[in-house]
Amino acid sequence: MDRELSFEEAIEELEEITNKMEKGEIPLEKSIELYEKAKKLIKFCEDKLSNVEKRIKELKKDENGNFYLKDIEEIDEESD
Amino acid sequence: MSNQSEEKILTVSEINRIVKEIIEDNIPPLWITGEISNYKAHISGHIYFSLKDENAQISCIMFKSYAKNIPENIGNGIKVRVYGEIGVYEKGGVYQIYVKEIREEGKGDLQIAFEKMKRKLFEEGLFAEEHKLPIPEYPMKIGVITAIQAAALRDIINVLSRRAPFVEIILRPAQVQGEQAKFDIVKAIDELNEYGDVDIILLARGGGSIEDLWAFNEEIVARAIYDSKIPIITGVGHEIDFTIADFVADLRAPTPSAAAEVAVRSRQEIEGVLLNYEKALSRAFVKILNDYNGKLNIYKESYALKKFVDIVRQRRIDLDRYVERANISLLRTLNEKVRELSFFSKRVESTNYKNILKRGFVIARRDGNIMKARKDVNLYDRLIFEFYDGKIRGIVDKKIKE
Numbered sequence: 001m002d003r004e005l006s007f008e009e010a011i012e013e014l015e016e017i018t019n020k021m022e023k024g025e026i027p028l029e030k031s032i033e034l035y036e037k038a039k040k041l042i043k044f045c046e047d048k049l050s051n052v053e054k055r056i057k058e059l060k061k062d063e064n065g066n067f068y069l070k071d072i073e074e075i076d077e078e079s080d
Numbered sequence: 081m082s083n084q085s086e087e088k089i090l091t092v093s094e095i096n097r098i099v100k101e102i103i104e105d106n107i108p109p110l111w112i113t114g115e116i117s118n119y120k121a122h123i124s125g126h127i128y129f130s131l132k133d134e135n136a137q138i139s140c141i142m143f144k145s146y147a148k149n150i151p152e153n154i155g156n157g158i159k160v161r162v163y164g165e166i167g168v169y170e171k172g173g174v175y176q177i178y179v180k181e182i183r184e185e186g187k188g189d190l191q192i193a194f195e196k197m198k199r200k201l202f203e204e205g206l207f208a209e210e211h212k213l214p215i216p217e218y219p220m221k222i223g224v225i226t227a228i229q230a231a232a233l234r235d236i237i238n239v240l241s242r243r244a245p246f247v248e249i250i251l252r253p254a255q256v257q258g259e260q261a262k263f264d265i266v267k268a269i270d271e272l273n274e275y276g277d278v279d280i281i282l283l284a285r286g287g288g289s290i291e292d293l294w295a296f297n298e299e300i301v302a303r304a305i306y307d308s309k310i311p312i313i314t315g316v317g318h319e320i321d322f323t324i325a326d327f328v329a330d331l332r333a334p335t336p337s338a339a340a341e342v343a344v345r346s347r348q349e350i351e352g353v354l355l356n357y358e359k360a361l362s363r364a365f366v367k368i369l370n371d372y373n374g375k376l377n378i379y380k381e382s383y384a385l386k387k388f389v390d391i392v393r394q395r396r397i398d399l400d401r402y403v404e405r406a407n408i409s410l411l412r413t414l415n416e417k418v419r420e421l422s423f424f425s426k427r428v429e430s431t432n433y434k435n436i437l438k439r440g441f442v443i444a445r446r447d448g449n450i451m452k453a454r455k456d457v458n459l460y461d462r463l464i465f466e467f468y469d470g471k472i473r474g475i476v477d478k479k480i481k482e
Contacts, residue, residue: 007218007220008218008219011218011353014354014357018357024367026368031365035361035365038357039361045354046354049246050246051246052245055248056237057250058228058250058251058252059271061271067271067274069250
């Protein structure tokens with residue numbers, strides 16, 4: 001299964017591309033390709049940031065020992 | 081030596097006042113360990129007892145306001161640790177401890193156990209910097225281990241929702257107090273590692289006594305934190321509380337809220353980072369394009385290109401010749417056509433005027449020139465008149481007035 005790129009990896013790749021571009025010495029076609037790639041990565045990150053639906057989940061195990069996530073709606077207002 | 085009679089002679093009150101000041105000003109509140117004897121709980125609510133060891137004893141008084149929270153089984157023979165300050169009772173000339181807190185010495189063993197465990201794990205290298213995992217800069221999935229109904233969890237959720245509403249919170253609830261807490265915490269750490277899809281784990285608990293926080297000083301908890309492949313940030317108790325878990329953790333935050341705070345970057349911060357990349361990339365790209373332009377100019381100067389340009393130029397000259405030649409032949413053709421055209425047009429003209437003559441017109445000529453007007457003709461001119469079917473000759477004998 002193709003794992004989705006993580007935010008961390010996206011930033012790392014951005015950093016890498018920026019370094020390459022700043023160093024120069026790459027063919028023009030390649031630089032256009034890299035620039036397009038970087039723009040896509042930035043867009044990817046911005047999309048992640050604007051995804052603000054509240055997501056609080058509880059990690060649980062079913063009877064077969066498989067993990068699943070259960071949505072948590074509210075946390076009780078009780079102090080420890 | 082001064083005269084003895086001139087020396088200041090103190091009263092009992094005065095010396096007791098001096099002793100009081102010296103003692104009370106110089107000995108700060110402190111912990112003293114010993115065994116209780118002469119224990120008396122007065123009807124007033126105050127408690128009186130002595131604290132002793134093998135060789136000495138000291139009087140203690142604990143006022144009612146502090147006495148409420150003393151351990152249940154306090155009494156003669158119990159080893160305790162008391163916290164308070166030394167005070168001098170001037171009237172009696174005695175000093176005693178004004179006790180604010182009593183702890184059973186058995187419980188104080190926790191402190192000893194803590195120190196022992198800390199030393200052991202330190203020597204084993206569990207706290208070493210080189211074993212600490214790097215904290216991810218942009219975690220999007222935050223694992224949280226804490227009690228589900230705890231204030232700590234609410235604090236964490238509040239901070240994360242405010243600073244980084246884009247993150248996902250994956251809670252693995254765990255007991256954080258009591259006998260089973262250490263096992264549950266270990267299991268929670270293991271399960272989050274097994275699950276794998278979190279970038280970081282916050283291990284948190286609100287404030288409490290050393291007993292309340294004890295699970296975080298347990299060796300199995302320390303080892304589970306050490307073995308975790310996912311970085312762990314602890315936020316246990318208050319600022320002043322340090323647990324073994326804090327020392328082993330990849331990062332220690334003073335409180336649960338602080339743990340959440342250091343775990344994530346705010347949205348504005350990250351947007352700033354992205355903007356900087358965008359700027360740097362555009363700058364670099366523009367520079368690459370400019371460099372290319374520069375290179376193109378250099379190529380223009382190069383021998384190879386010059387040769388190429390020469391070839392083109394040569395071809396161009398050849399081309400011009402072709403055009404020239406083409407033009408000449410075209411011109412020739414054109415001239416021929418023009419001549420043909422004028423020839424035909426003359427023929428057309430000559431055939432046409434005869435049709436006009438048939439309709440009754442006559443052309444008058446003098447020496448071959450057509451007379452177009454009366455004024456062109458003089459008296460006695462000899463004119464040739466052309467009819468459609470032939471010519472006649474005549475002489476003008478009169479210019480008739482209109």
